[in-house]
Amino acid sequence: xxxxxxxxxxxxxxxxxxxxxxxxxxxxxxxxxxxxxxxxxxxxxxxxxxxxxxxxxxxxxxxxxxxxxxxxxxxxxxxxxxxxxxxxxxxxxxxxxxxxxxxxxxxxxxxxxxxxxxxxxxxxxxxxxxxxxxxxxxxxxxxxxxxxxxxxxxxxxxxx
Numbered sequence: 001x002x003x004x005x006x007x008x009x010x011x012x013x014x015x016x017x018x019x020x021x022x023x024x025x026x027x028x029x030x031x032x033x034x035x036x037x038x039x040x041x042x043x044x045x046x047x048x049x050x051x052x053x054x055x056x057x058x059x060x061x062x063x064x065x066x067x068x069x070x071x072x073x074x075x076x077x078x079x080x081x082x083x084x085x086x087x088x089x090x091x092x093x094x095x096x097x098x099x100x101x102x103x104x105x106x107x108x109x110x111x112x113x114x115x116x117x118x119x120x121x122x123x124x125x126x127x128x129x130x131x132x133x134x135x136x137x138x139x140x141x142x143x144x145x146x147x148x149x150x151x152x153x154x155x156x157x158x159x160x
Contacts, residue, residue, distance in 0.1 A: 001109045004029060005036035009109040024112055027100055031143060031150075032110060044072070044153040069151070074101070074142040076155035083132040083159055085113060087125045087142030089151075094119045097146040101125040105136050113140070132159035 003009040010028040014020050020028070034047055046069075070091035077084040087101035098117040102110045114125030123144070132138070136159045144151045 002029070004032035007107065008032045008036050011109040011111040014112065020112055024100070024115065027143070027145070028102065028110060028112060031102060031141065031152075034150075043155075045151075047150045047152070049148040049150070070097075070144050070146065072099070072142050072144045072151045072153045074140040074153045074155040076138060076140045076157055078132070078138060078157045078159050080160045081131050082129060083138060084127060084129040085138070085140045085155075086127045087114065087140070087153075089123045089142065089144040090121060091144070091146065092121055093146075094121070095146055097123065097144055099123040099125060100143045100145070101128075101140065102143070103128075103138065103140045105132070105138055107137065110139075110141070134159055 001009055001011045010032050012020055012025045012028065035041070070089055072089045073087065075086050075088065085101070085103055087099055089097070089099045091097065096119055098115060100115045101113040103113045104110045113128050116123040116125055137156065138159060139154065139156045142153045
C-alpha cells in the first residue's frame with residue numbers, strides 16, 4: 001500500500017496477495033492523483049491523459065460528451081448481509097478500450113476489483129461480493145480508458 005496524498009492511498013496487490021501488473025499499479029496511482037487534485041470532482045466525468053484536470057464543456061481540452069460518448073457505470077448493491085460491486089461500460093465504437101474497477105471501505109486504500117479490455121461495445125469487470133460489516137462506508141469507481149481519455153463513474157453507500 002502507498003499513500004498518494006492525505007486521505008488517498010492505494011493497494012498495489014491483487015485480492016490474492018500477488019503484486020498487480022505495473023500497468024494496473026500505474027492506473028491506481030493516476031486515479032488517486034486525480035482525486036488528490038480534484039477533491040470536489042463530480043461523481044462522473046472525464047479526464048484527459050497527462051493532466052489532473054476535469055474535462056469541462058467550455059475547456060480547450062474538452063471532450064464532447066454527446067450521445068456518442070461511452071456510458072461508464074460503477075455498480076454497488078448494499079443489502080442486509082451482502083455487498084456486491086462491479087464496473088460496466090458501453091460504447092458504440094469498436095476502438096480499443098480498458099475498463100477498471102476500484103473500491104475502498106471506510107476511507108481506506110483503494111483496491112483493484114477487476115478489469116476488462118478489448119474492442120467490444122460492452123465491457124464488464126468481474127462481480128465481487130462479500131458479507132460486509134454493518135455501517136461501513138463503501139465507494140466503487142469505474143474507469144474506462146479509451147484513446148487519451150479516462151471516463152469515470154462513482155457509487156457509494158453504507159452497508160446494512
